[in-house]
Amino acid sequence: MTDKTLLQDLNARGLIAQMTSEDELEQHLAEGSVTLYCGFDPTADSLHIGSLVPLLALKRFQQAGHKPLALVGGATGLIGDPSFKAQERKLNDDSTVANWVEKLKGQVSQFIDFDSGDNSAEVVNNLDWTRDLDVLTFLRDVGKHFSVNQMIAKESVKQRIDREGEGISFTEFTYMILQSFDYQQLNASHNCTLQIGGSDQWGNITGGTELTRRMNGNKAFGLTLPLITKSDGTKFGKTESGTIWLSPNKTSPYAFYQFWLQTSDADAYGFLKYFTFLSVEEIDALEKADAARDGRPEAQSVLAREVTRLVHGEEGLTAAMRITEALFSGNLSDLSEADFEQLQLDGLPSSSLADADLAETPLTTLLSEAGMANSGKQIKDALQRNAVIVNGVEKGMGDNMKAAEVFASEHGTYGRFFLVKLGKKKHHLFVI
């Protein structure tokens, strides 16, 4: 990044959706270390991969010598951001939010460096400066700077205002003011002059730059990152089993790795630019090499490796790759008994059949309860298509009531391991 400015690199990666006064921002960043912030609201006990782009962007700025502040929304999380949300959200109680705030702090901290001298990162919580703010002060000192006419005109709340059958409460409508206030406060306390966020945050960010100018008399900048979309138009970051979380407790490193590995060709190179620190040149070279070769491209495996390492570390990546290798290479017979135990430790989904009543329980129940499918119907469908494979042997509907036979010790690897494959991608280890 020596021969290019940070903004040029971000731009080459397609990571800039919008910014305020581009030329001035470029100059501002060139003048020295800038303090910037990005907010993360606690809407669950973990962030998901949707937050990865801004999180990595903070790191990109830090690598370029700037000082990142990660804001967790202890206050805004209590309100709920209405931006581009079709419906009013239900409120979470404050102990829940407080608990989530703690979890997010830990996650956010993984990505930025807290010990790098002048530009060490900091984590801040907006509850710290809003908790004791009283209504009248808020209305007089902050609220007075906002025009409802302008707020209503924001694209981010338009569908809530215009759409038949929906509305917006005053609570959520005020969210924008709270976030603007955060920026103004951080500007005053930390000399923060740049806020970044997803493109849905544009309205909230510009609100903050305005408020900072009015209350502090300071120039403040904003930059938004693009919303990640997939080429086929489906939602990024969701699968059948739900959201891809950053917490290993909610999405195992193995599942996380698999998610990236299954990226389509059309998205892979873009995702490499968004989600990794490989240089644009390296990625372009990879794309050329893949195009020149027949068969399977390398992009997905590079992507999966890089991102898994970023989020779950070298250990998580090793575990994920170990499972992948064992399950998809096709030669399970090479695995030792200790290998099976290691796979369980690595996070291969597994369950014990010790307590199960195999004589009475159909496979449909057994496999769906183990989490291989959401309902027995799906198992049934798979059985009818011979898509259930136990230790390499196809099972059909006829075996449904014969769980005791299927899982009999003499059929198990080392007398007790049964690797069940559902379709091409789902695996589950049963142990007796």
Next chain:
RNA sequence: GGUGGGGUUCCCGAGUGGCCAAAGGGAUCAGACUGUAAAUCUGACGCGCGAGCUUCGGUGGUUCGAAUCCACCCCCCACCA
């Protein structure tokens, strides 16, 4: 508080007394083809291996029969006050 419009299976959205477990689309899952890709085609898609069971905001009612009709209640939206 008044008037009008709404609340249907994950989402959107048909259905206005039996032919409704409820059209259609999307999402998702599985099969074929492939490369653990995309596109395409096929199947599944409330729950249950099955017999069968439980649904259409809630509670009661009318009826042989209700998502559909009636009463009351809850929630959402628009306009008025």
